[in-house]
Amino acid sequence: MTIRRPMRMCVHCDRFTTTPVLVSQVHSGSGAGINVYACPECAPLCPRMPDALDLLVTGRNNQVLATRAGQEAVDL
Numbered sequence: 001m002t003i004r005r006p007m008r009m010c011v012h013c014d015r016f017t018t019t020p021v022l023v024s025q026v027h028s029g030s031g032a033g034i035n036v037y038a039c040p041e042c043a044p045l046c047p048r049m050p051d052a053l054d055l056l057v058t059g060r061n062n063q064v065l066a067t068r069a070g071q072e073a074v075d076l
């Protein structure tokens, strides 16, 4: 039996790798989101993207909306 290793494209260098590292997840309101991978060499170079669910918990989204409306940010 042949063991099949996952192959993903690196978001940084566009090369295929059989040792992908998850660097970000993109959520979608209309279905399943996507995972973004990098090769092990590029993974430390990828900036950590804020997770949409973390933004909901921290209320940063509310602060952005309040700032746009010219109001002072309030934690809910």
Ligand SMILES: [Zn+2]
Binding pocket: 010, 011, 012, 013, 014, 015, 038, 039, 040, 041, 042, 043
């Ligand atoms: Zn890479």
